[in-house]
Amino acid sequence: MDHAIWTEKYRPSTFEEIRGQKDIIEKIRAFVERKNMPHLLFSGPAGVGKTTLSLVIARKLFGKEWHQNFLELNASDERGIDVVRNKVKDFARTRSMGDVPFKIIYLDECDALTREAQQALRRTMENYTATTRFILSCNYSSKIIDPIQSRCTVFRFSPLDKKEMAKIVETIAKAEKLKIDEKAVEALCEVAEGDVRRVENVLQACASVGDKISEDAVYNMASIAKPKEIKAVLEECVKGRFVEAKNKLLSTMLSYGLSGLDVIKQVQKEIWALDVPAEKRLEMVKMCGEIEFRLVEGSDEFIQLESLLASFCSMK
Numbered sequence: 541m542d543h544a545i546w547t548e549k550y551r552p553s554t555f556e557e558i559r560g561q562k563d564i565i566e567k568i569r570a571f572v573e574r575k576n577m578p579h580l581l582f583s584g585p586a587g588v589g590k591t592t593l594s595l596v597i598a599r600k601l602f603g604k605e606w607h608q609n610f611l612e613l614n615a616s617d618e619r620g621i622d623v624v625r626n627k628v629k630d631f632a633r634t635r636s637m638g639d640v641p642f643k644i645i646y647l648d649e650c651d652a653l654t655r656e657a658q659q660a661l662r663r664t665m666e667n668y669t670a671t672t673r674f675i676l677s678c679n680y681s682s683k684i685i686d687p688i689q690s691r692c693t694v695f696r697f698s699p700l701d702k703k704e705m706a707k708i709v710e711t712i713a714k715a716e717k718l719k720i721d722e723k724a725v726e727a728l729c730e731v732a733e734g735d736v737r738r739v740e741n742v743l744q745a746c747a748s749v750g751d752k753i754s755e756d757a758v759y760n761m762a763s764i765a766k767p768k769e770i771k772a773v774l775e776e777c778v779k780g781r782f783v784e785a786k787n788k789l790l791s792t793m794l795s796y797g798l799s800g801l802d803v804i805k806q807v808q809k810e811i812w813a814l815d816v817p818a819e820k821r822l823e824m825v826k827m828c829g830e831i832e833f834r835l836v837e838g839s840d841e842f843i844q845l846e847s848l849l850a851s852f853c854s855m856k
């Protein structure tokens with residue numbers, strides 16, 4: 541078995557290989573064909589193809605020389621905008637090679653920059669517009685100041701749907717000769733919540749233990765309880781059976797090594813699948829919020845979770 545990290549090994553290197561994000565890719569293709577593009581702002585959750593698409597753009601525009609014409613920086617670990625500014629200056633000083641009149645700077649996690657730093661970034665973007673294009677990436681475009689947003693074409697990336705995720709899992713499973721059943725594929729798509737990086741990491745972690753991948757292995761690796769186990773706890777609560785609910789929760793927590801916060805997140809999700817009146821669900825969601833807050837503040841997790849189950853059980 542080789543030791544390459546699958547997120548890199550299976551990173552798409554062409555537009556065709558990128559799954560989902562169809563509208564975005566269509567527009568980006570047009571820019572690349574004209575060998576001209578505006579500054580871009582990519583916003584969206586982790587692991588959905590923002591960095592990947594930027595690399596594909598660079599490959600398509602610059603061919604073999606793409607490395608010399610593409611600079612990747614991370615706004616959050618470059619110790620402030622001054623470092624970014626100096627690196628940009630060095631990079632932008634020399635002209636791009638080949639027939640494209642600009643180089644590309646990819647700046648990841650821009651929403652980690654303060655407003656002041658973003659102002660400085662905006663000036664830097666202006667200073668080098670003749671020779672560079674910026675691709676900025678962030679989780680939330682609302683955290684990016686308007687003057688930057690208005691200088692960029694904004695693209696909003698979505699989490700991948702389960703069908704696309706399942707195709708990615710199947711492709712990798714085939715290439716790596718894994719034995720994986722439908723339930724395990726479903727479990728992978730469930731735990732990853734549209735994040736391809738996560739799906740690939742959990743799959744690789746499972747495969748490192750053996751080439752037969754089961755539903756249980758996936759949930760263990762992802763260290764979150766199976767939805768149906770948490771659901772069973774909630775169903776005991778709805779029937780008012782506190783002791784049963786508490787015992788089931790405890791054994792689930794122990795066997796998966798879950799923290800109180802892991803549990804709350806799961807419970808919160810499973811409430812929506814419960815067969816109870818809508819008002820009851822709302823009540824339960826509210827209680828989860830309260831308990832989550834107390835846990836974050838450092839309260840004892842077992843006392844807090846028992847208190848949550850008790851409130852669920854005594855709901856009218």
Ligand SMILES: Nc1ncnc2c1ncn2[C@@H]1O[C@H](COP(=O)(O)OP(=O)(O)O)[C@@H](O)[C@H]1O
Pocket residue numbers: 546547548550551552557558559560561585586587588589590591592593700708736737740
């Ligand atoms: N849309 C996608 N189609 C196929 N693989 C993807 C997609 N998005 C992410 N991946 C996989 O996940 C890894 C991380 O994706 P990346 O583009 O770095 O995510 P981010 O949106 O956080 O920048 C990639 O190397 C690739 O293996």
Ligand SMILES: [Mg+2]
Pocket residue numbers: 590591592648677
């Ligand atoms: Mg990225």
